[in-house]
Amino acid sequence: MSDSDFSMPVRVYIEDTDAGGIVYYVNYLKYMERARTELMRSLGYDKPAFMEEDKLMVVHSANINYRRPALLDDSLTATAVVSKLARSYLVFQQKIWRDRELLCEGEIKVACVHSDGMKPAPLPQSVRESVAAVMDDQQ
């Protein structure tokens, strides 16, 4: 994880585990969303899924690779980096770490749509500017 990556801590509770004794693989997507949410909050956006009254942010695709399982009680770090800023969508690169060990990584494309009909909508201009600024910082 580079120093400029946005990161947040995640603790593994029983709710996150499955009968294999490890974190249920589906739940890493929740950890990733928490990190995206906090990244957007750090830019001044609360409830980033509902950016404006008539627009929603929806996940368009998720590509997840699992490397090592997380265990009950683990103290993890979830990171989120915006790798692409397009007119109506964002792409996030996300990783889940246990100390220096990479457990899981994902690429999540989040699209802005009109809440009425779910057709693509342009990202609000203020969001574009805030995200562009943080992308420059990542360089």
Add this chain to the structure above:
Amino acid sequence: MSDSDFSMPVRVYIEDTDAGGIVYYVNYLKYMERARTELMRSLGYDKPAFMEEDKLMVVHSANINYRRPALLDDSLTATAVVSKLARSYLVFQQKIWRDRELLCEGEIKVACVHSDGMKPAPLPQSVRESVAAVMDDQQ
């Protein structure tokens, strides 16, 4: 389980389990809600949580007793019986069975509220009549 109890089958998948190798105890509340939902559907109500445009059905209290754990792959039965019909709420008695073995039982009070402000609202008259009819059948 008496013959007149409304029941539905529930299969345990990995999503339902935890690191103890058993069904995560919180998830029995989901099984119970599925059975309540299907009971209401059998009375002609789809989306019973959203009965009318300005009213919601919300869970007011839940008292759950756990007796035996369910395991991955178990084929369970969830039952739902209306034990009380009041002006603005219903009380359900619910059980989760594995064959003749009672695993979990709960009493769930579900209240009708105005979606604006969440204050108690009278149950729609048609719901009261449908539920009263099924309660007579239970006798």
Add this chain to the structure above:
Amino acid sequence: MSDSDFSMPVRVYIEDTDAGGIVYYVNYLKYMERARTELMRSLGYDKPAFMEEDKLMVVHSANINYRRPALLDDSLTATAVVSKLARSYLVFQQKIWRDRELLCEGEIKVACVHSDGMKPAPLPQSVRESVAAVMDDQQ
């Protein structure tokens, strides 16, 4: 909430909500478990559900009362107090707050059982002593 109650912050993410636009009522049980887990961790116990190799801590009953709904993005506080310490079980009083507003409260009985057969087992002596000490502090 009294000053001596154990508490931890909980942020509401989309994963926690339902189509009613509020926190799905089942998920308050997860918030409560996180607070119990952190209370036990503060006493020196990691993975408190698996206290010793041949013993499990399992939820025996949960009585939950819902007062006001939590919303997406809310910053909540979950508290946990041990109200009873018995030979083979603990009872926790738990509350979920949004600032000074009580949203949900629960009484959770957690029993110690032999992992082989799930019969009641005495709580480990060190746990009894640690919990007794924190109960004195609560007075």
Add this chain to the structure above:
Amino acid sequence: MSDSDFSMPVRVYIEDTDAGGIVYYVNYLKYMERARTELMRSLGYDKPAFMEEDKLMVVHSANINYRRPALLDDSLTATAVVSKLARSYLVFQQKIWRDRELLCEGEIKVACVHSDGMKPAPLPQSVRESVAAVMDDQQ
């Protein structure tokens, strides 16, 4: 969906939805797993995640594309097809349908690993043969 695809019905309950009023995107992975599980069960394998005592089946990667949201109460169909059978892993092509409308599709790679150490392990021979037979049927 072709006639030879394995399919199972999935009903959307409140537990599956989020504050956007739609199925929480993470939960489609649960629907897909249910279909994989039932496909394996149809081949004679219960608890397919735990095929032999010293082996686990773990999800290695998941690539999900979301097209249209599912709504509360929807009656969906989840399909599962094995598109690749390798020495130590399977690849599944999966789709979620609402009638003739494709809502979500995914490619899930599930690997067989030694439960001790999580290193790749060969799929049990009987599983290879059963899956090969069903893949021929798909042609």
